[in-house]
Amino acid sequence: MIDKRYDSAREALKDVFDGASIMISGFGDAGMPHELVDALVDQGATDLTVISNNAGGGEIGIAALMKANRVRKVVCSFPRMAQPHHFEARYRAGDVELELVPQGNLACRIQAAGAGLGAVYTPTGYGTLLAEGKETREIDGRMYVLEYPIKADFALIKALTADRWGNLLYRKAGRNFGPIMAMAATTTIAQVSHFAELGEIDPETVITPGIFVQRVVKLQPAVDAASAA
Amino acid sequence: MIDKRYDSAREALKDVFDGASIMISGFGDAGMPHELVDALVDQGATDLTVISNNAGGGEIGIAALMKANRVRKVVCSFPRMAQPHHFEARYRAGDVELELVPQGNLACRIQAAGAGLGAVYTPTGYGTLLAEGKETREIDGRMYVLEYPIKADFALIKALTADRWGNLLYRKAGRNFGPIMAMAATTTIAQVSHFAELGEIDPETVITPGIFVQRVVKLQPAVDAASAA
Amino acid sequence: MQRMTREQMAARVAQDIPEGAYVNLGIGVPTLVANFLPKDREIILQSENGILGMGPAPAEADVDWDLINAGKQPVTLLAGGAFFHHGDSFAMMRGSHIDICVLGAFQVSVAGDLANWHTGAPDAIPAVGGAMDLAVGAKQVFVMMDLLTKGGESKLVAKCSYPLTGIACVTRLYTDVAVFELGPDGAEVVEMHGGMTLGELEQMAGVPLRAKASA
């Protein structure tokens, strides 16, 4: 029997290795798997490359990884979120390298990895600092920049509901990067609020089919957005 | 008030022009907007480029367009479906040009158009007849073929339900090319079985957001798959 | 001279957004435009984090931190709205499905080049978000900004000195003193506020300006 459910974040993260590349979903706090990332701090892996829209704010999640100096490189579009002091300190100390990627290029490079493409010509960033040194090409009268896929060893994402095959539902704008990161990582680990029985999720409404998800773990968010709704 | 609902296929198709490129969804009969395509035969536009997975079978839909000799070129992955006699006759007579595209390249070129990419390096077809003369590149030890976006003036797609903003739900494997074609055409016209009130479709379950749909029209399929379910 | 407030500028931008438009409002001042959209027009707001049909801020009791805009402020969803993932969201922007985006700027050139993501200060930690995607992707890019910096320098320039966000992408510029159309032939003045002459405006802007021929 296929059963992708794990009993604890600790179990779900046990093979994360030093030097691993890790995608982390979320935009603001929505869809951010803070509890799973906090468990990664406890797990101890270091020298990580983090691919996420932000570089952590406050004291939990990615910020806690930064504080513990586990991150060698961040690939993100917007490192400046609220209270970015842990990232800023590491960045200014030279402990962490920053690859700044326009958000749409970040999304499409993650999608390219998930879909098995070799590279894509994207319109974003042409003629800017963020395309310096990159190959460009005029296609049909418009200029494009050649960008390569971003894949990862692990994706840590937050969803609302999972079944034992790994099918996922999300909640509102918490969906954001989850579905595309799930497709681009070797091992996708989803933190969810609920487990559903197999067949309980309407096949028409599945957002991430289980083929893209290797492990699911039920974790109670410290602050549950749903409870405020 | 935004209202994308049209009273008839005739009205919805009235500005289809000679020489237009037209995407048509469907895989087998599932998701194939036969009734909308039949109305296009009546509408009279000719010299069309049809982008679809198949090149028509039997007597209705794309086959009827073929029979009426309205198609100059077909871009598809699998022209041989059941009873392809109308396509075959036009093809052998030299009336219609065939661009054969591997199905995954077809899908990803349509997606590239919808997403505004200039071109993509795809793994499919490298070293085969279908990549002859195309630019190739080795990336990370693997060979890829450069493929360009496929866009269209119109997309004719079949969905299950629409609201007046053009949000769409599909039915089972009838979804296939509909969502990606809707994103790649200037004017997307969806044939649906039901109209829903605005707000009746759960925002979590919308498959094609209305931004990708310009017109919706309720047409009763001659043979309704749902009635057999 | 009377200058427009931010609210007046937002109201002016809102006038130019037609019924049925799909619109993305950038972080900061452009967000104000939502408050001035004509009540008799249905206009659909997109947020880069996966929302179409964004509604106004909720009452405090209804705040849901899974329903926020690109500026991470709580919002609501209108009937007819939809959620989607970041791939689809940026396909909307980059694939020219968004009719209008409204952005702030540090500088805009008369040809429509945009600089709004980076001051170029060597010690700044840069952040770009979705600005470059909106700049290249939306069918029309509107910029809202004061014409002058606090130091009195014109932000409408012959050539941007700040790092660029996008090239030749801004179509309309809404400032506190005038509205401009930008393009390969330079800046045209669509309207002036506060009774200025074209000569006075040109002097203030420090770039050559033409009056737009009336339609």
Added chain:
Amino acid sequence: MQRMTREQMAARVAQDIPEGAYVNLGIGVPTLVANFLPKDREIILQSENGILGMGPAPAEADVDWDLINAGKQPVTLLAGGAFFHHGDSFAMMRGSHIDICVLGAFQVSVAGDLANWHTGAPDAIPAVGGAMDLAVGAKQVFVMMDLLTKGGESKLVAKCSYPLTGIACVTRLYTDVAVFELGPDGAEVVEMHGGMTLGELEQMAGVPLRAKASA
């Protein structure tokens, strides 16, 4: 010599599909494999037209023409199944999310080149479907075919004479007389049916063969 029937070949392939595998079965003979999957293993079938968790053919009364496989035959959906669009479906294939695909073939080379979409006949109307995508994308590509054509020619060749579907993509070849592993070092015989010797098989295949070292 006793040769395997199609059903026996399908059963043999099914043995090599492990618990939890995501599998795409090509049109035609490979579809038979579904009937022989071990009942004690959960194996998830994908169909290129947007289905995961495909179940067996329905009773005639339950046929639904919106629920068909890649061969356009009616199927069912298991609990836990999902529908998705063609973009996601081919991302599953091309992005190496499918563990195993099983395809038929006109010819396979000892290095794993596959020819299964086009006979090369000048008057044939070619059709490719998803064959090339599966060939390059699945983690493992299994081919099922009789070793010989009806005319007695080997379909396991040094170099394909038919137009290629993919290069160096086939990992295992299941025939009516033997099972092979293919790769850069050529063809290894995993097992032989009907009591043949390696020499007899090599003569029949017409290409150099090695016995696979036992694990």
